[in-house]
Amino acid sequence: MNDLVILHLQRNVKMTTPKDEIKGTGVENIGSNLTYLYPEELNIPNQYKTQITYLKGENIFKQGAFAPYVIFVVKGLIKVYLQTGYDKQINISLAKTGDFLAFSSIFGENIHTYSAQAVKNSIICMIEKERLKEVLLQNPQFALEITSKNYRNERHLFEVIKNISYKQMRGKLASTLFYLSQEEFLKEDVFRLLTRQDIADFASISTESAIKFLKEFEKEKIVKLSGKNVTILDQDKLLTISRNG
Numbered sequence: 382m383n384d385l386v387i388l389h390l391q392r393n394v395k396m397t398t399p400k401d402e403i404k405g406t407g408v409e410n411i412g413s414n415l416t417y418l419y420p421e422e423l424n425i426p427n428q429y430k431t432q433i434t435y436l437k438g439e440n441i442f443k444q445g446a447f448a449p450y451v452i453f454v455v456k457g458l459i460k461v462y463l464q465t466g467y468d469k470q471i472n473i474s475l476a477k478t479g480d481f482l483a484f485s486s487i488f489g490e491n492i493h494t495y496s497a498q499a500v501k502n503s504i505i506c507m508i509e510k511e512r513l514k515e516v517l518l519q520n521p522q523f524a525l526e527i528t529s530k531n532y533r534n535e536r537h538l539f540e541v542i543k544n545i546s547y548k549q550m551r552g553k554l555a556s557t558l559f560y561l562s563q564e565e566f567l568k569e570d571v572f573r574l575l576t577r578q579d580i581a582d583f584a585s586i587s588t589e590s591a592i593k594f595l596k597e598f599e600k601e602k603i604v605k606l607s608g609k610n611v612t613i614l615d616q617d618k619l620l621t622i623s624r625n626g
Contacts, residue, residue, distance in 0.1 A: 429512040435499040437574075442483065444496040450507040452482035457503020458569050462582065463495050471545070472583040474537055475500065477565055484531065487514045500574045545585045552626035554594045555619050557584040558604065562613045572611040580611075 432455065435441055441452065444464050459476040473495060476482055482497055487510050517524045537560075544556050557580060561571055581591035595611070598604045603619050605612040613619060 425508060425512060425516065429509040431507050433505055433507065435503050435505060437499055437501050439499050441497040441499060441505065442493050444493055446493050448483045448486040448491055448493045449510070451484055451486060451510050451513050452497070453506040453508055454478055454480045454482070455504040455506050457505070458500040458566075458571070458574065459503060459505075460498045460500050460579070461495055462498070470496075470582055471541075471585050472579060473541060474534070475561075475566060475571070477569070480530070481527070484527070486510045487517070500571075501569070548623075548626035550584070550586045550590050551594055551597075551622055552624075553584040553586055554580075554591060554598075555622035558598075558611065558613065559616070559619055559623050561611075562616070570610075573609050575609070577609075 435457075441459060442448070454476050456478050459480075459482065460472060461474045461476055461482070462470045462472045464470050476497070483493060485494070517527065540556070540560075544553050548556065561575070561580070561583070577591055577595075578588045580595075581588045584591060586594075595604065595606060598619075599606050601618070603613070603615045603622075605614055
């Protein structure tokens with residue numbers, strides 16, 4: 382990444398990362414983080430990457446903007462969404478620690494096809510895409526792991542399309558709750574981080590409908606509501622509603 386880009390980033394994004402946020406995570410610096418997650422030979426020199434802290438609610442990149450680098454989530458939780466209108470969006474997924482964003486830029490996709498926003502204070506690493514491409518070519522095991530992750534993401538996207546196209550609102554909301562109640566997200570206390578609007582946007586329904594059906598699920602003892610938090614009480618029943626649509 383050239384000096385001009387880094388200077389621009391320093392002017393527009395908070396660059397400081399509190400030490401107590403990083404200490405003990407095994408990611409005291411970018412190089413050690415990539416080594417921690419992948420084989421030792423994948424360490425990428427510092428001149429090809431830069432670390433940035435985004436605060437909760439800050440946009441990391443915008444749909445339609447240029448994609449000059451690949452994003453690696455060092456620590457945090459990132460909301461991935463499509464802007465479908467002036468004030469409308471569909472939440473696609475949550476990217477967690479260890480995930481990549483804008484990965485398609487390696488293969489010539491120079492425009493971001495979706496937007497990304499920090500759901501909580503997050504640390505990301507911007508990696509020069511040509512350098513990461515070299516790493517993929519030199520490390521087949523790493524490339525295979527990335528391919529596997531992309532396959533799982535693709536399956537999730539098919540599920541999102543099916544939810545939007547075929548399911549009734551109860552089924553859409555059930556599918557969303559089932560997705561968000563994965564262990565990896567519950568560890569992040571995800572429901573306390575999301576608004577009812579966020580949940581509605583994951584289900585592609587209105588906020589009013591999301592609130593209505595959440596209350597119905599509570600009456601049916603499928604979930605328990607406590608402020609912003611949603612606790613799944615009957616996962617089997619929730620999965621049945623999701624499957625039946």
